[in-house]
Amino acid sequence: MIFFGLACTALENSDVRTAAVEIKAGTYSVGPYVLGTRSQRSNREITLSYSYLIQATELSKGDYIRTTGGLPEERCVRSPDPSPLSLQDPISCISWCDAILLANVRSREENLAPAYQIPSGMSFSMSEIDCNENAQFVTLDLYASGWRLPTEAEWDIAALGWKKEAQDLEKVAWFDQNAENIPHAVRSKAANPQGVYDMQGNVSEWIWEEYGPLIQKRVKDPHRKEFHLLNGYARLIKGGNFTSSAKGLSLSARPQASAGMRSDKIGVRLVRTIRTVEE
């Protein structure tokens, strides 16, 4: 884009990227999770060999349009009453595939190494079933510098390892008690102590991995590099949304949705690896 700024003011570059918060490499105690197939609840000790940036807010509609040129075009499961369009609201109605594609597009725009290898047949606004069929062929390079979806461990750490779960939900979250059945502008509630907004409520957020039993209590850089043929196409969505009850905002909840699903209750927040300890 070219800008002119003599007598007339050039149109400001409104592409103000969502601010991001750095989470340092280190060992974090996160939980309690239900571990394995037993109902035993215990914390996990997660060691990250790298630091990462996590977007301070959920991606807004305005951010999404600036990257892709428009709102998603495919079928979306919606609440019945339409609300006015606001570009400050979190983007929703995007599938896991859209989110993956978006991350790579943004990485290229910023000259970062894309984190995903994406099958050639994947494109924005592909149908639910086409996304489901392609999702298992996406692979991740966790240590690439580009934007990507958070792993479950990264998301959980950014949510403060749940130690502060007892925080005042009214102050930090849009949920069924205050949202009036619609999403609200990102950054319109208080941030958590790490400076991250809307980790609970507003829209649920796509996670890279599918639901699976958590087995090991001590893990290093936990992530799935690739999906094997038979792991299906369900993916985790975390944090609850504007229709969730207080219980539904629990950070330990691990709901999932099919990768191709589009819902006005599911959005995205991106992360990226910034440095490893070895560096």
Add this chain to the structure above:
Amino acid sequence: MFLSVIQGFLACSAQEPVSFSIEKDTVVVDIATLREDASFPDWKTVRLVGEGSSNVHLPTIFPNVETLSFHYTTGTRHLPKALDQLPFLSNLSIEGTNITDIPLSVSKIRLKRLEIAHNPLLESIPPLPYVQNELAIHHNRSLSALPDTLGAPKSITKWDFAHNNVRRISAPIQEYNSLRHVSVAGNQILQLPSEIASLPRLESLELQDNPLLSLPFDEESNNRIMQLKVHNLPNLVRISNWEGLSNIRSLSIHNCRRLRSLPTDWRPLKLLKKIRITDTNLSVLSLKLEALRNLESLAVRSNPNLTELSDVSLPDAMQNLLLNRNALRDIPLAVSEHPNLRILRMDENQLRTLPSGLCQNDRLLELSLGNNPLYDLCGEQFQMSSLYFLNIQGTQLRTLPQSLALLPNLEILSIGSIPFRKAPLHLANSKSLRVIRILGTADEYSERIKKDLKAVLPPTIRLEEI
């Protein structure tokens, strides 16, 4: 181009400035900063952006504009006046506003293309008799009715009415005989008139995501449709015949949860290359397909009540057969002994044994049988000499045949968590294996199997936890 920019500067230099930028041949203007005395006389492509609004007289500011778009100007609740006085306007896009209606003046404009999209509060649109080529009215959630006139009947080629809240199309469809592409996906339409399937130039019809009770095709249908998606039609119970679809190459039926009957005569679809049938209520499916000589791929998946494939006859051209997640109890002979099949996926069915013909199949490259109550792999007769990938995770096999280690091309073996009596140590003798995939469970029994295997596997075979 530069000169025109200067003119824009001069026109507004005395007061609050107009904010704009240039992207290739487009001037992008913040709508909130538009003023009556601004002027962009040479610009033919104008995009208005920003979250403000304006009610300026656009013909004064953009007298020569040909392509005008309102691009997510969410502050816009009413369109600026005098749009019909832009003498050269031929493309108009109204996308991402909060308008509730389109003014009557828009219906007077002779446009090549009109797009009205993502306006969640839009409730009414006037007749549009002068749109010549393309009319796109989509993603307007409050729009429950389309106008009676949907472009110039003799010339319009594309209708995109997807994802509104429309219940029917009342325009006389048969008059629009230049139409090539029609989408009514994602509305509330119960019945589509059969005339739509007889538009002689029609190449695509998107009808998914509607409460349709039936499809509009019959033996009178005459069209050029090459791809048909029967997706997300919750009220569709039956498709009675495949007439009127003689040109289609790809048929996809997905998420029609009440659909329990498909035609048994597939011959009208003689050019078909690809069939996909997923998430239906079918219990029996006739696959007498030998007349479809071009058919390459058949996917029948996630039909939880499908227990039987009847009259199975497959054309020789077929290479991929995906039958996962049904309730099938048998593998038909026409499948197990097919001469050219390369990929067969039958995970998550009710298979207990395999037909001997399958175990001798020397063409198959990929065989996936995961999560079946399978307790036998043809004894020691498992001799699939071309097999590259075998998945048997989640079965009831207690041992693996010795012959598995002798398969000359088997590289990936997924054994998951099958309940072995003891670790299949003979796999270490395989000359071809590269990867053995095993489920990463934490119980002692699985740990022991893994440990025993690791101890004997040569470095060329990797044990991979999934």
